[in-house]
Amino acid sequence: MQDYDMLIGGNWAASAGKQWVESVNPFTAKAWARVPRGTVADVDRAVSAAKHAFVSKEWSGMTASARGLLLFRLADLIAKHAEEIAKVETTDNGKLINEMAGQLRYIPQWFRYFGGLADKLEGRVIPIDKPGVLNFTRYEPLGVVVAITPWNSPLMLATWKLAPLLAAGNTVVWKPSEHSSVSALILGKLFKEAGFPDGVVNIVTGFGNEIGERLVTHPDVAKVAFTGGDQTGQHVYEQAARGIKHVTLELGGKSANIVFDDASMDDAIKGVISGIFAASGQTCIAGSRALIHRPIYNEFVGKLVEFAKTAKMGDPLSTETQVGPVTTPQQYKKVLEYIQIAKDEGAKCVLGGGPAKRPELGDGWFVEPTIFSEVDPKMRIAQEEVFGPVLSIIPFDTEEQAIEIANGTIFGLAAGVWTKSMRRALVMSEKLQAGTVWVNTYMAVSYLSPFGGYKRSGIGRESGIESIREYLQTKSIWIDVSESTPNPFVMR
């Protein structure tokens, strides 16, 4: 069992409460590492370190170009350690090594992109309507940002916050998920090695229900950037509102993968499978509802089930494995409860439908890839986020009906459309209420393209140029260059 310390003010620190959180490997169901169980006192120390670092000469006096270079250096270090960190993430969250390694190899691009953007945050000179006055704007950082992240893609989702917020000149207190904190603490070492001044990046580990409130409401915190479930997100939003803090929220989804009768059936089947089973459904953009055009419904469902049956379950550290375990016992229980709810509601289970117990799966929390057909869009299984390998298939007849069903949940994170018709692709992508729409592909993300939710899936955007604005505020500066002071009793 390995112990890891938190990073506060440039120092490695144990919890003030001297307690630990065990990190459990979802494949073996055994603890393999420990991280400090942070306390409110630890949060206060971290926020104080971030506050001092924000105004320090080392950070606030650094040129934007130099900040960018630090991010480049970090990117190179992550690339160097990508395979080793990916193994840590798979051991922590049970997601496939193929996926975690792919993410780790891609993460440096975010640091390079935002590192390059750091010295291009140009204000404007405004042709102001007052004679003798120069008016211009500057983009300035917000201050101390609290970043709170979930367990499903630990470093990728944190990177989407850390890269822009640091490029913009903020400092950060980052709380990773209690289920997957080890890779964050390893990244902490790389931040130090890259040369970030002490206190710019602080990492506090522990339980959200113990230290979350202090993080979100601390008077010296300017912004909360949160990724997680919509219920937690709502709570965080309410608490942050009390302190009038800036907030971005990346929350859950119930994304629809819509297949029309003119689509390539083989491609659409692969898209639907990858949308729901690739990460055992544990991704916010899981295509957990497949909407299938009635003329191809029976054929599609038959072929989809045959394909899904071939999915190889096993050790997520093996590159042969296609479906890994669910990450936590709580999540395992929740997924099985939803399967039961779907059965009770009358959905027809055409694949899986329970825990997967086989000798090669050891003690891992495996759920059989599960498919329900003939799902009514109003059923809970078609409305609520399961975050597991459970697909609901819903038939539809017309484009209008597909749009109505797809938009008929509280969420709006993403959607997929499978069609060969250009007209249909455009009409559907305009009418779908989702922050991301993929046509004839699924789950593509990039540092270059904005990502975020409509409706209850979130507020704000991550990735792409505009996302850096989430970590900046605009200052308007007026300089009077006229020779005489105007009448002081009249507003200019």
Ligand code: NAD
């Ligand atoms: P979660 O909401 O349980 O936890 C997320 C984070 O919030 C964790 O670090 C947790 O410790 C912390 N937290 C918990 N209670 C808190 C509180 N009271 N105050 C402050 N912080 C608190 O989510 P999870 O189970 O870790 O992750 C799964 C969820 O995340 C899913 O709903 C998924 O859709 C969502 N998610 C969204 C995106 C996105 O980009 N939109 C990406 C990945 C995951």
